[in-house]
Amino acid sequence: MMEQLALFAPAGQSKGLPKHLLDYQSGLLDPQESNRLLAYFIAHTPWKQTTQKLWDKEYLTPRMTCWYGETDKIPGTLPWTPELQAIREMAEPLAGVSFNSVLLNYYRDGNDSVAWHSDKESIMGSQPVIASVSFGEVLSFDIRNKADHSEKYSVRLEHGSFLLMKSGLQEQWEHRIAKSTKLMKPRVNLTFRLVI
DSSP states (O other): OOOOBOSSOSSSBOTTOOTTTEEEESOSSOHHHHHHHHHHHHHHSOOBOOEEEETTEEEEOSSEEEEEEOTTTSTTOBOOOHHHHHHHHHHHHHHTSOOOEEEEEEEOSTTOOEEEEOOOOGGGOSSOOEEEEEEESOEEEEEEESSOTTOEEEEEEOTTEEEEEOTTHHHHEEEEEOBOSSOOOOEEEEEEEOOO
């Protein structure tokens, strides 16, 4: 299944980015610590590649994932590691939310991606707030309005950066990380969530 390539040049942010829905901060972690964490997550996370069903066919999800959290409350999660706990403690004050789980995504190269979607799982409530921390290759995070696909924006997710998807984004907007034809280095992304 071929996916459309990125909408925007991989530099900066689109003009008019809806700040009431997204908050971006570069340099949440310094380059040295970001390098250490990227190497750690790639080497020590028990990555899995899941399948998804589309039109009665099963496809391998084009990235690797792993889910951590409060194992006594959220089935299927692994227990928090000291590294994930430390990043969670940095993200929570910026988000104004106490997170109880984190989904790790490993994009191995430009062939790995996540298609247009919104995170509206009922387990996160009707207006979820999601904090995202990125390590490795700089990629564009694209969003588009569900009602009008011509209304679209992009944010350049830098090494060690923080992105907050605020309440209201998932209801009216979709987001993605597109495939790339360029030679890409590995990237690991952490999305902190509050599962109800």
